[in-house]
Amino acid sequence: MKINFVPGTLEARIYTIFTIMVFAAIFIMQMVFFRFTMDTVRSSTLENNHTLLRQLVVQIDSYISSVERITRSISGDRDIQNFLENDGFVDPGETEQIRKSLNNYIKAREDISDILIVYHDGTVLSGELEAEVNPWVSVLDMDWFRGALERNGQTYVSSSYVQNIMAGRYTWVVSLSREIISEWTGESLGVLLVDLKFNRIEELCRSLVVGAKGYDFILDRDGNYVFHPTQQLVYSNLRTEPVGEILALLGSHQGRAFKEGDRYFMVETSGLTDWHIVGVSHDSDMITDWKYVQITYGFIGLILFLVVGLATNRISSGITKPMHRLQDIMKTVEKGEFHLVGEIKATEEIRELARDYDIMVGRIRELVAANTREQELKRKSDLKALQAQINPHFLYNTLDSIIWMGEMGQNREVVKMTSALSKLFRISISKGQEIITIRDEVAHVQSYLTIQGMRYQDKFTYLIDIDPELHDYPILKITLQPLVENAIYHGIKESEGKGFIHISGYARDENIIITVKDNGAGMTPMELEDLISGIETAPENRPKLSRQGMGLRNVHQRIRLYFGPQYGLSCESSLSSGTIMTIRLPLKEWEA
Amino acid sequence: MKNWYLLLISLMAALALFLILSLFYGRNTQKSLELDSPIRIILKSLDGEPMDFWDVVNRGIDEAAREFGVQVVVTGPRFEKEINDQIDIINRAIELSPPMLIVAATDFKKLVEPIKRANKLDIPVITVDSGVDSDIPVSFIATDNIEAGKKAGEEMKRLMEGNPRKELAIVSHIRETATAIDREAGVRAALEGMNIIGTWFCDVEQEKAYKISLELLKNENLGGIVALNEVSTLGVTKAIEELGLSDKVIAVGFDNAIQELSYLESGILKATVVQRPYNMGYLAVKTAVQYLSGESTTPFVDTGSILITRDNMFRREYQELLFPFGQ
Numbered sequence: 002m003k004i005n006f007v008p009g010t011l012e013a014r015i016y017t018i019f020t021i022m023v024f025a026a027i028f029i030m031q032m033v034f035f036r037f038t039m040d041t042v043r044s045s046t047l048e049n050n051h052t053l054l055r056q057l058v059v060q061i062d063s064y065i066s067s068v069e070r071i072t073r074s075i076s077g078d079r080d081i082q083n084f085l086e087n088d089g090f091v092d093p094g095e096t097e098q099i100r101k102s103l104n105n106y107i108k109a110r111e112d113i114s115d116i117l118i119v120y121h122d123g124t125v126l127s128g129e130l131e132a133e134v135n136p137w138v139s140v141l142d143m144d145w146f147r148g149a150l151e152r153n154g155q156t157y158v159s160s161s162y163v164q165n166i167m168a169g170r171y172t173w174v175v176s177l178s179r180e181i182i183s184e185w186t187g188e189s190l191g192v193l194l195v196d197l198k199f200n201r202i203e204e205l206c207r208s209l210v211v212g213a214k215g216y217d218f219i220l221d222r223d224g225n226y227v228f229h230p231t232q233q234l235v236y237s238n239l240r241t242e243p244v245g246e247i248l249a250l251l252g253s254h255q256g257r258a259f260k261e262g263d264r265y266f267m268v269e270t271s272g273l274t275d276w277h278i279v280g281v282s283h284d285s286d287m288i289t290d291w292k293y294v295q296i297t298y299g300f301i302g303l304i305l306f307l308v309v310g311l312a313t314n315r316i317s318s319g320i321t322k323p324m325h326r327l328q329d330i331m332k333t334v335e336k337g338e339f340h341l342v343g344e345i346k347a348t349e350e351i352r353e354l355a356r357d358y359d360i361m362v363g364r365i366r367e368l369v370a371a372n373t374r375e376q377e378l379k380r381k382s383d384l385k386a387l388q389a390q391i392n393p394h395f396l397y398n399t400l401d402s403i404i405w406m407g408e409m410g411q412n413r414e415v416v417k418m419t420s421a422l423s424k425l426f427r428i429s430i431s432k433g434q435e436i437i438t439i440r441d442e443v444a445h446v447q448s449y450l451t452i453q454g455m456r457y458q459d460k461f462t463y464l465i466d467i468d469p470e471l472h473d474y475p476i477l478k479i480t481l482q483p484l485v486e487n488a489i490y491h492g493i494k495e496s497e498g499k500g501f502i503h504i505s506g507y508a509r510d511e512n513i514i515i516t517v518k519d520n521g522a523g524m525t526p527m528e529l530e531d532l533i534s535g536i537e538t539a540p541e542n543r544p545k546l547s548r549q550g551m552g553l554r555n556v557h558q559r560i561r562l563y564f565g566p567q568y569g570l571s572c573e574s575s576l577s578s579g580t581i582m583t584i585r586l587p588l589k590e591w592e593a
Numbered sequence: 594m595k596n597w598y599l600l601l602i603s604l605m606a607a608l609a610l611f612l613i614l615s616l617f618y619g620r621n622t623q624k625s626l627e628l629d630s631p632i633r634i635i636l637k638s639l640d641g642e643p644m645d646f647w648d649v650v651n652r653g654i655d656e657a658a659r660e661f662g663v664q665v666v667v668t669g670p671r672f673e674k675e676i677n678d679q680i681d682i683i684n685r686a687i688e689l690s691p692p693m694l695i696v697a698a699t700d701f702k703k704l705v706e707p708i709k710r711a712n713k714l715d716i717p718v719i720t721v722d723s724g725v726d727s728d729i730p731v732s733f734i735a736t737d738n739i740e741a742g743k744k745a746g747e748e749m750k751r752l753m754e755g756n757p758r759k760e761l762a763i764v765s766h767i768r769e770t771a772t773a774i775d776r777e778a779g780v781r782a783a784l785e786g787m788n789i790i791g792t793w794f795c796d797v798e799q800e801k802a803y804k805i806s807l808e809l810l811k812n813e814n815l816g817g818i819v820a821l822n823e824v825s826t827l828g829v830t831k832a833i834e835e836l837g838l839s840d841k842v843i844a845v846g847f848d849n850a851i852q853e854l855s856y857l858e859s860g861i862l863k864a865t866v867v868q869r870p871y872n873m874g875y876l877a878v879k880t881a882v883q884y885l886s887g888e889s890t891t892p893f894v895d896t897g898s899i900l901i902t903r904d905n906m907f908r909r910e911y912q913e914l915l916f917p918f919g920q
Contacts, residue, residue: 136859137858137859137903162912163907163915165907169855171916173916214660225909226909233653233869233871233913234871234872236910236913236914237869237872239876
């Protein structure tokens with residue numbers, strides 16, 4: 002079946018509209034779902050990251066508070082308090098004792114780098130037994146010293162820095178310092194300093210990081226970096242952090258998370274240290290799997306689209322296929338064929354349509370058949386009427402001849418001619434019957450020839466040579482007479498000399514062949530062709546024809562009407578050698 | 594097939610769907626550079642102490658590799674003086690046809706040959722810290738040593754004001770090294786018009802620098818020594834400390850060994866010019882990534898240098914530069 006993909010066809014229209022609609026639907030759905038998935042993944046990742054960040058804050062706080070307990074227990078230590086109270090510095094033995102006990106605290110924990118007690122005069126008592134105090138440091142100016150004094154016995158937590166208090170040592174530390182206050186007098190005895198190696202906090206910050214590009218950094222209360230994994234990049238401006246924004250955020254109440262570029266910042270503040278711990282998550286880390294999600298979505302969309310596309314195709318062709326069949330069958334009507342659709346596989350509507358069409362075609366068929374019958378009847382009756390007409394000229398001439406012969410007293414001839422005329426009429430009428438025996442037909446033409454022979458004396462002779470066995474076979478009445486009339490008027494009458502008409506009849510191959518042969522003028526090929534086409538053409542299509550032509554056509558048409566199209570009249574002729582008319586009839590017994 | 598055209602339309606539409614989706618969301622995902630094999634980085638030495646110059650360079654490299662999502666392999670000879678070892682290592686790295694070679698050249702001239710080989714095989718080369726005598730490298734990431742030398746020289750000039758001793762000496766590390774040449778040029782440019790009595794080379798041996806200094810310090814007119822690298826600086830300061838001349842002879846050095854910082858604190862060393870090795874490593878990889886991504890790169894990237902004195906050495910922003918984490 003040919004497909005013409007014109008938007009006008011139903012199939013194409015259904016398909017196009019469906020395709021566009023499904024495409025749009027899938028597209029929108031994918032977009033919405035993808036967005037949704039992205040947002041969900043992002044927000045849940047951020048939520049996770051936030052949880053991690055809080056955990057980091059808790060860990061840092063608990064770590065710091067565990068160290069704070071140490072500072073409390075040292076500053077409350079009886080021996081130390083006594084020692085400080087009594088200005089034990091003077092006694093080297095006691096000093097050594099205190100330093101050893103401080104050293105024990107250092108040894109107890111790996112993460113403590115040093116524990117010091119600093120007097121108000123700047124004298125330093127270190128728990129590190131081997132180390133010497135850096136002579137270039139002025140302890141009293143250090144942040145941790147002043148911070149501790151400001152807090153009146155509360156622990157001061159410094160930012161991270163390089164501790165250079167011991168000569169030749171530079172250690173990254175976070176310091177916890179507190180003023181040692183006498184439990185008896187309430188006087189300030191000095192400042193206790195616990196230096197924590199910064200590694201622990203650094204490790205914590207580095208470990209609780211999400212994604213390949215995520216990181217955490219810590220700001221102190223003034224916005225200075227306590228820790229940043231890439232501090233050098235930050236300080237040389239190769240990487241910038243929105244510190245101002247973060248600090249502004251803390252002042253306001255707009256929540257503690259924001260996005261800058263493709264980085265997400267979350268801030269949690271540690272209550273113990275006043276540090277702002279900032280967790281940074283990178284968008285690309287959250288969407289590492291999104292490429293996969295994207296491909297999956299695309300693939301699902303593709304399959305969905307194909308499935309729907311095929312289904313649409315099935316539906317549309319399911320509708321249009323029977324319609325195409327219906328259409329094809331209906332088209333045969335143009336060629337005059339009335340085919341029935343019959344039972345087809347289709348929807349109820351189409352089947353209904355097909356049934357109705359079949360009923361209609363049935364009706365039309367009946368009507369056409371009836372019409373054909375009527376037409377035939379009409380033609381038959383027309384022909385009947387025609388054949389019944391006796392050429393009035395002939396009758397007039399014959400009667401004229403009779404009168405003339407009567408006047409001449411030729412009684413025998415008058416009787417002969419009158420009786421022949423009477424016989425002619427009797428057979429012509431023959432009780433209104435259409436079919437007569439060949440015998441009667443021969444008698445009829447015999448009578449005609451008798452009359453004509455008497456009228457055209459010595460003009461022609463004739464011979465009727467019909468196989469007697471054929472005499473009882475039926476023939477249409479008045480078939481031979483027009484042929485003989487034609488032979489006389491157009492053959493013999495036109496030629497010089499004596500004419501001869503030979504009528505012969507015989508059976509051959511289930512056919513009766515009767516030929517009427519004259520030796521008259523004959524016809525030119527053109528005339529012959531004209532005559533043959535005139536005979537073959539139906540009278541309604543070619544009403545104008547010579548009387549003789551009409552007679553011959555009448556015979557031909559009647560034979561075909563009664564016996565079928567394979568029978569009828571044929572004609573051969575050539576100029577000056579005469580004409581042979583041949584009638585072909587079925588060799589068929591009479592039917593009751 | 595009767596449905597060929599329907600199938601075609603389906604496929605086309607599906608493809609369009611797919612493409613549009615990809616396009617639409619493609620821009621949300623940052624494209625990271627995809628490399629077939631890791632970038633090969635050959636440094637001057639690997640066997641150094643933790644926290645020394647090359648270790649910090651390595652940290653910068655690691656950070657950049659993490660940030661840009663590229664793979665790097667760092668190798669190098671054990672010691673800086675093993676030039677032939679480094680050439681062998683580069684040749685072996687070339688065999689692996691990496692997308693990029695990053696080289697810290699141990700020799701300005703001898704390293705030209707292997708870099709030419711890499712260039713023939715279409716392997717781009719970036720030099721870091723020390724360059725080579727060639728135009729082949731697409732970029733050179735290093736301290737601007739002339740600028741660094743100028744900083745040292747200017748500080749020296751400032752400190753020399755009012756010093757009765759007027760003569761100055763320079764102690765350098767190696768005669769033919771680009772860093773030594775550039776730094777000396779910078780120092781001399783800044784000290785224009787002052788009395789520089791000469792340049793001595795210690796061949797990267799602290800002991801030799803120390804001995805040279807002891808000789809130099811016998812000169813009663815010598816008021817200042819500029820030492821051009823870590824080893825030289827340590828040799829010079831050790832001599833000054835031992836002779837107790839820190840009030841009379843001003844020492845300005847380079848680099849930030851712990852011992853140097855200690856001398857700085859105690860005033861024996863008046864100032865030191867430090868580089869940014871971390872940034873060097875970071876920017877080397879960053880430039881490599883930019884070059885491989887088809888972005889434009891500049892032939893020279895200055896990683897910067899800072900003059901550190903006793904007053905600013907404990908400033909917050911210099912602390913990590915001088916005392917890297919994890920010490």
